Amino acid sequence: MQAEKKAVPRHVAIVMDGNGRWAKARLLPRLIGHQRGVESVRKVIRACNQAGVECLTLFAFSSENWKRPLEEVSGLMSLFMLVLERETAGLIRHNVSMRFIGDRSAFSGSLQDKIAAVEQQTSHCTGMLLLIAANYGGRWDILQAARKLVAKLASGELSAQELTEQALDQELSTFGLPEPDLFIRTGGEQRISNFLLWQLAYTELYFTDKLWPEFDEQALQEAFKAYANRQRRFGMTSEQIQNQQGDVHA
Template structure:
């Protein structure tokens, strides 16, 4: 969700005003995905590298995270949305950690949209912590080193219980993944837009998904194989979308 600072600067506002405006785009994206039957939406809210930003901006972001949880959790629960947060929470204030845990507990039984917030998250951190857990299991005698394969490794990653994303969207004009879900994005379709996050509305989201729908996903097969499979299945529709 890139471009909050530039959105504010273009309006001669402080960067923090852009982050506040971006909350509205989060709400629109969540509502659209829940309404359209998308099964999982992961939002990169705060990376492990974002601690390098000015202290005041980080403080505002943490306060915004806390206040948004306080305001929106009940509404998410009422709309059957399951909320979870991935990333290293130990750096957060105790109050924020408690609020996250309470929100996850309240919505844990919901079976609608899986809404995932990546906060103090990094793809390299995710891979490293998975490797550490496997090393501990080997050291403890639970598994052998030769038992480790991609499926076992993936089981130790964040979001191991969810399918890999179908579509990655980055706003703000940058064209890089920036340490987001590095393992999980191996076969994900990438979509980049110059639209700044506070301006990213339902129409922009539909434009991204229309672009995705026009692509052929082969997963190592040839176009001919994919087309033959679609014909035999009697449909050319894509799998259910997970962004």
């Protein structure tokens, strides 16, 4: 793993927080805030794609969000379906593929069908990967991976000595993707909130007070600038990194 500064991260993961508070401050229904948040999603997808980001992961709906008021959850499901119907053609036009991670079995049959259809329709795109975490939780991800490993142990397909970090990583929903380089959370809160717990081990964390509907291309560039000024050590010392970089440029 090469430790060096890069202006543009390969993989960006975002917790899009603040839609409800944005609406409340304007005396609007919370769902209006979520609708405005879709505009920020569109801007960030376009900006990341143009910047050369390889993978963008958006936390669209957590496994804990089912606890929200029924009216809001129902509205979010309807909005989810509407966005998939309206945005797929644009993704294809910009060569962006879309994949989903999370337990989709809790969604309606029609929404599950739409998710599968969008994945299939964009599967030929070779540009940026848009990864949508829906009914996702980091603990769920680790648990489902552990269950697969237990099954392999029980069947004899895997031995105890082969139970490694790499073996678990291969069972996670993000297997085959680079780990996030940059984690962004909007809305002023400074926590991970059960998002990509395993994958964020060495990710640079960036928090902003901007509410998600206010997050635009300029705000994204500010996050990228902060990321570019960080030194990613991955457990090494600054001196080791400097020596490594010197060897690379020698």
